[in-house]
Amino acid sequence: MAQTATPAPSPVPDVVPAPPARRRTTPSVAAPGPRAARVLSNVVLVVVGLCFLLPLGWIVLASLDASATLAVRLPERFTLENFTAVMTPEQTWVPLANAFLLSAGTGVITVLASVLAAYPLSRYRMRFNKPFLYAVLFGTCLPITAMMVPVYSLFVRLNLLDSLAGTTFFMAATSLPMAIWMTKNFMDSVPISLEEAAWTDGASAMTTLRTIVLPLMRPGIAVVFIFVFIQAWGNFFVPFVLLLTPEKQPAAVSIFAFFGQYGSVAYGQLAAYSMLYALPAVGLYVLVSRLSGGSFALAGAVKG
Amino acid sequence: MTATLAPAPVGGPGAGPSPVRRAHARRTAGRLVPMLPAVALLALFMLGPVVWSFYGSFTNAALTGPNALAPEWVGLDNYVALLGDPDFPKALWLTVLFVIASAVIGQNVAGLGLAMLMRSALKPVRAVVSTLVVTAWVLPEIVAAFAAYAFFHADGTLNSLLAGVGIAGPDWLFEHPMLAVILANVWRGTAFSMMVYSAAIAEVPPEITEAATVDGANAAQRLVWVTLPTIRRSISTNLMLTTLQTLSVFTLIYVMTGGGPGTDSSTLPILAYQEAFKFAQVGYGTAIATVMLVIGAVFSVVYIRSLKPEVD
Numbered sequence: 001m002a003q004t005a006t007p008a009p010s011p012v013p014d015v016v017p018a019p020p021a022r023r024r025t026t027p028s029v030a031a032p033g034p035r036a037a038r039v040l041s042n043v044v045l046v047v048v049g050l051c052f053l054l055p056l057g058w059i060v061l062a063s064l065d066a067s068a069t070l071a072v073r074l075p076e077r078f079t080l081e082n083f084t085a086v087m088t089p090e091q092t093w094v095p096l097a098n099a100f101l102l103s104a105g106t107g108v109i110t111v112l113a114s115v116l117a118a119y120p121l122s123r124y125r126m127r128f129n130k131p132f133l134y135a136v137l138f139g140t141c142l143p144i145t146a147m148m149v150p151v152y153s154l155f156v157r158l159n160l161l162d163s164l165a166g167t168t169f170f171m172a173a174t175s176l177p178m179a180i181w182m183t184k185n186f187m188d189s190v191p192i193s194l195e196e197a198a199w200t201d202g203a204s205a206m207t208t209l210r211t212i213v214l215p216l217m218r219p220g221i222a223v224v225f226i227f228v229f230i231q232a233w234g235n236f237f238v239p240f241v242l243l244l245t246p247e248k249q250p251a252a253v254s255i256f257a258f259f260g261q262y263g264s265v266a267y268g269q270l271a272a273y274s275m276l277y278a279l280p281a282v283g284l285y286v287l288v289s290r291l292s293g294g295s296f297a298l299a300g301a302v303k304g
Numbered sequence: 305m306t307a308t309l310a311p312a313p314v315g316g317p318g319a320g321p322s323p324v325r326r327a328h329a330r331r332t333a334g335r336l337v338p339m340l341p342a343v344a345l346l347a348l349f350m351l352g353p354v355v356w357s358f359y360g361s362f363t364n365a366a367l368t369g370p371n372a373l374a375p376e377w378v379g380l381d382n383y384v385a386l387l388g389d390p391d392f393p394k395a396l397w398l399t400v401l402f403v404i405a406s407a408v409i410g411q412n413v414a415g416l417g418l419a420m421l422m423r424s425a426l427k428p429v430r431a432v433v434s435t436l437v438v439t440a441w442v443l444p445e446i447v448a449a450f451a452a453y454a455f456f457h458a459d460g461t462l463n464s465l466l467a468g469v470g471i472a473g474p475d476w477l478f479e480h481p482m483l484a485v486i487l488a489n490v491w492r493g494t495a496f497s498m499m500v501y502s503a504a505i506a507e508v509p510p511e512i513t514e515a516a517t518v519d520g521a522n523a524a525q526r527l528v529w530v531t532l533p534t535i536r537r538s539i540s541t542n543l544m545l546t547t548l549q550t551l552s553v554f555t556l557i558y559v560m561t562g563g564g565p566g567t568d569s570s571t572l573p574i575l576a577y578q579e580a581f582k583f584a585q586v587g588y589g590t591a592i593a594t595v596m597l598v599i600g601a602v603f604s605v606v607y608i609r610s611l612k613p614e615v616d
Contacts, residue, residue: 038425041421041424042424045422045430048421048437055448055451055454055455056439056440070459070460071454071460072455109345113345117341117342117343120335120338138608141544142604143600144552145552145554145573146600147353149360150356150594151356152586153356153586154356174350176346274451278444278447281443282442282443285442
């Protein structure tokens with residue numbers, strides 16, 4: 001966040017020693033003075049913050065409440081029973097392990113494929129580049145939700161339904177457009193001169209990619225991997241449609257099943273399960289925003 | 305892979321065109337080899353379903369029974385049924401309402417407003433509020449949906465707050481399902497717009513704003529005549545991206561209302577899912593999916609053509 005923002009809004013009254021008459025009239029004729037405006041914007045922000053806090057607060061407080069309801073409130077008795085109740089292998093650990101397999105697999109496949117694809121796009125000027133990148137951008141925009149019904153029938157035909165591997169490859173394919181775009185941008189910032197030296201020494205493109213380019217763009221690779229991982233971790237609809245056996249389903253789907261079965265009675269456990277499932281995503285987001293220097297990096301990457 | 309590539313990099317990029325056309329073509333082909341895994345994945349799992357969607361929408365494919373294994377070609381029957389089905393125009397209208405109210409207006413205005421307010425806010429206020437806003441966005445979709453469900457439920461937080469001031473709140477999820485899901489989507493998605501606009505506003509040269517202030521422009525005039533025109537590119541990018549994201553929102557609505565009561569909050573993604581999997585009409589659901597893909601594709605093409613994001 002730009003800390004430089006603070007002095008910017010009111011440079012006239014503070015910095016410029018303007019005559020007192022001008023100082024008093026100019027702002028007050030048009031709008032409330034800068035100080036009043038500042039107080040007002042802080043108050044508005046606090047109110048907005050409360051609106052955002054209330055739904056989030058329910059998850060945290062209900063997970064610690066022995067007799068949780070749907071309304072947010074301080075627990076009469078704090079307890080960790082909700083957590084111990086859901087922390088069983090079949091309830092939480094297996095679905096979380098499935099989610100990890102699915103997300104890590106998706107991340108690895110996506111990063112490998114997008115690094116390989118980004119290299120020629122970044123290093124060679126080819127007539128093919130422009131149409132391909134536009135096609136990739138187009139793919140980034142396509143609503144994946146709209147595709148799920150045809151994907152289901154395609155998976156029936158390919159005999160991939162209820163297959164973790166098939167689902168992983170599908171999720172990798174859907175995250176590829178964005179990943180190729182990001183990886184190419186990261187790769188473009190690695191100077192080409194180092195590789196040219198290696199090329200004249202007879203190294204192949206794949207060798208220079210592995211020994212020179214990849215080590216230099218390690219943070220970029222990590223950002224892409226985590227970005228894809230978080231998306232896959234949070235994805236509900238795709239595994240919901242493509243994975244049928246409960247033993248194979250990731251946490252997103254099994255938590256929905258839990259909601260359907262016990263959601264109307266065990267709110268505390270639902271909230272506790274939600275916390276366990278959400279924490280890795282939140283933690284990884286904090287990590288990725290550190291890696292890419294600020295929380296706006298993801299939005300910037302999305303902007304292209 | 306390395307074998308085919310070996311002759312490729314000798315000249316390196318920027319080297320003059322090879323005298324022999326054939327060799328040039330072969331070199332280009334060799335350079336494209338590393339792209340094969342990505343192209344294969346995209347062709348199979350992105351292009352494949354799109355093509356399949358168009359094909360499947362002309363069949364009477366079903367979830368079970370004989371039509372599941374050997375769907376018959378039914379021509380335009382699904383599309384004719386679509387036009388005759390009162391649920392379809394309703395879902396289309398609800399989708400438009402959802403996108404315009406929650407993305408185009410809600411997320412964009414709230415995001416821009418927050419980004420502006422953050423600039424004159426105290427540091428701790430800014431840090432805490434932006435963390436809260438971003439947390440709603442970072443949470444897995446289904447957890448956010450649970451939180452919104454608990455908030456708008458008849459016995460939920462909103463009604464207990466209203467009861468605190470003596471108002472008996474309605475059952476939001478049943479009486480005003482669209483309002484509830486629209487507000488929930490604003491809550492969940494505003495962070496993205498806020499981040500895009502914060503980054504954009506930070507790049508507005510302060511001299512311009514200062515000059516306008518000296519000329520006597522008030523805050524509202526500065527916003528309309530200085531800030532907004534300067535960040536218009538970010539605005540249109542953000543409008544398109546939030547529109548496309550919101551167009552495909554499924555989980556939030558599915559968890560909160562299930563598309564109900566009846567079909568009162570069934571947007572197109574929910575309707576396609578219900579027709580295909582609840583009523584087992586896969587062909588019909590595919591036709592709805594195809595309509596959605598076409599809408600999404602039109603938006604994407606408009607976005608790419610009008611904004612021309614720099615390729616290269």
